[in-house]
Amino acid sequence: MKENTSYFETNRQGWNARTELHKDSEFYDVKSFKEGKSSLLKIVDGLLDDISGKSLLHLQCHFGMDSLSLSRKGAQVTGIDISDKGIETAISLSQELNIPARFIRTNVYDIEQVLGEENFDHVFTSYGTIVWLPDLNEWARLIHKYLKSGGQFTIVDFHPALDMFNWEKEKLEYNYFNKGVYEETLENTYAAKEQELILKEFFWIHSLSEIMSALLDHGLQIKHFKEYDYSPYNCFENMKERKENEYVWGSHGIAFPHVFSLQCIKP
Numbered sequence: 001m002k003e004n005t006s007y008f009e010t011n012r013q014g015w016n017a018r019t020e021l022h023k024d025s026e027f028y029d030v031k032s033f034k035e036g037k038s039s040l041l042k043i044v045d046g047l048l049d050d051i052s053g054k055s056l057l058h059l060q061c062h063f064g065m066d067s068l069s070l071s072r073k074g075a076q077v078t079g080i081d082i083s084d085k086g087i088e089t090a091i092s093l094s095q096e097l098n099i100p101a102r103f104i105r106t107n108v109y110d111i112e113q114v115l116g117e118e119n120f121d122h123v124f125t126s127y128g129t130i131v132w133l134p135d136l137n138e139w140a141r142l143i144h145k146y147l148k149s150g151g152q153f154t155i156v157d158f159h160p161a162l163d164m165f166n167w168e169k170e171k172l173e174y175n176y177f178n179k180g181v182y183e184e185t186l187e188n189t190y191a192a193k194e195q196e197l198i199l200k201e202f203f204w205i206h207s208l209s210e211i212m213s214a215l216l217d218h219g220l221q222i223k224h225f226k227e228y229d230y231s232p233y234n235c236f237e238n239m240k241e242r243k244e245n246e247y248v249w250g251s252h253g254i255a256f257p258h259v260f261s262l263q264c265i266k267p
């Protein structure tokens with residue numbers, strides 16, 4: 001993983017800068033969250049229905065709103081993220097709102113250094129996570145390691161088919177199949193588009209078969225898989241709300257897969 005160190009470092013700095021804007025953004029609506037509203041949207045909420053009393057490891061938890069929403073549902077949550085600002089903000093929200101959760105700043109790939117031999121009933125990750133990870137084989141190994149026997153992994157993320165497009169220009173720009181790292185420079189962040197923020201970032205696109213094969217190769221059993229023709233977040237350029245909390249991308253009216261959900265069990 002040494003070859004990716006400088007990519008991770010650039011992305012960490014980018015996520016620090018984004019978090020400063022995200023925590024005050026209308027998009028994340030921290031005010032409503034503080035008043036008791038869950039930040040979990042329907043797909044995740046439905047899949048993580050029965051988590052009261054369960055231990056849950058939340059990978060790439062950003063600044064912790066979903067982790068804390070899961071804690072409000074009764075889970076014992078550990079959230080990890082590479083961003084210092086993300087983890088600082090998560091800890092401060094947890095303390096201010098008196099919602100118990102543990103937050104640790106770490107790269108996904110370094111979790112063994114902080115979690116040792118612990119294990120969890122659930123491992124969970126969602127929306128905008130897999131593209132920051134170069135190596136899904138190692139990712140799946142860690143998910144398998146940190147699940148208890150009988151434990152469940154849940155991922156809900158943007159569909160790799162949608163990642164093929166340049167959303168602003170509405171044209172195909174990226175390979176569906178993983179061809180290595182992409183570099184991009186953005187002028188703002190999805191949650192605060194009105195504010196200028198120059199962001200350089202490195203990302204990787206992983207096909208659905210690459211994602212599933214990595215999990216299957218590590219002995220996890222797939223128990224649920226679904227694709228959705230909308231995103232619950234208005235987070236890309238050129239999205240339209242077709243009904244409440246259902247956004248579709250592009251002006252051509254063609255039904256694209258926007259999001260997928262996948263759950264596995266460790267036998």
Ligand SMILES: C[S@@+](CC[C@H](N)C(=O)[O-])C[C@H]1O[C@@H](n2cnc3c(N)ncnc32)[C@H](O)[C@@H]1O
Binds near residue numbers: 011061062129
């Ligand atoms: C789009 S956010 C996840 C969104 C989250 N569902 C939310 O909206 O609250 C992606 C997160 O991945 C984190 N991240 C990126 N690369 C990472 C890595 N290698 N290890 C751990 N976290 C990483 C970023 O810091 C960021 O907080």
